[in-house]
Amino acid sequence: MLGSAAGGGFPQWNCGCPNCRGVRLGSIAAQPRSQESVAISADGDSWFLLNASPEIRTHIESFPPLQPRAPRHTPIAGILLTNGDLDHCLGLLSLRESQPLTVYATEPVRRGFVEGNVLYGTLERFSGQVTWRPLRPGEPIELAAPQGPSGLLAEPIAVPGQPALHLRARSRATTPTPQDNIGFRLRDLRTGGTLAYFSGVGGPTRALEEALRTADGIFLDGTFWASDELIALGLSDRRAEDMAHWPIGGAEGSLRALAGAGRGRRIFIHVNNTNPILREDSPERAAVAAAGWEVAHDGLELEI
DSSP, rough: OOOOOOOTTTTTTTSHHHHHHHHHHSSSSSOOOBOOOOEOSSSSEEEEEEEETTTHHHHHHOOGGGSSSSSSSSSSSEOSSSSSOHHHHHHGGGSSSSSSEEEEEEEHHHHHTTOOOOGGGGGGGGGGGGEEEOOTTTTOOOEETTTTTEEEEEEEEEOOOOOOOOHTOOOOOOOOOOTSSEEEEEEETTOOOOOEEEEEOOOOOOOHHHHHHTOSSEEEEEEOOTTTHHTTTTTSSSGGGGGGGOOOOTTTTTHTHHHHHHHHOOESSOOOOOGGGTTTHHHHHHHHHTTEEHHHHHTTTOEE
């Protein structure tokens, strides 16, 4: 796990909420976190990133297997995008040093990043610098490594979400499409192990529940604990659901609804800086632990 926080990280640069103030001062039991991204591999040689955080350079330097092994080289065989949010794709622009890249994305996400984006020219210095591999919900795709098959199968699964904030004004669509926001069911073809990765989820669906039911490991949207979390802190007038995030707590929250999900480790990821589960001694953190869930942190490793 390269990064585990929601957009803005923890602490967030312009936030003085109790959590952010406390972690800066060292007065609460919590650790800083960078913005969400995960590196996966079936062989330890070719790696794939789940989302490209704005902190991608720091992430690469924090994990030696992602670092170059030749004067011009990268072990990163591909980058999979779950949606077009800036905290998930802005890191692509930091990989502009004439290195060929392979990016897996749905067509709306690809289009939103490429069309009308003058900065995208930094990734088109030569023909074929970026290869886009299309993702379609319900259609598994084997990820490709430079030396051949990677041994990883990725099944995109549509989950409730919405187009990225900066794209909504120019979008003609009145409602979100199934390709605006996806998660992945990832399978190691050699061992059969499966990882369910859903870092942004607006609410429950049958497809999501089925993907989580038999997963050997789960990374799930843990952005907010409460629906009115930001409202209660005076930081926004929008509820968690208005931002396409399923709260953890409450009678209809994910913690209660998914009590029987998975058959391995279950981890909340993409945790917002305001979320009380960041505090290791909070009642909310205790409730998560009692239910058999963990809270993601940078540097966490999971073997399936």
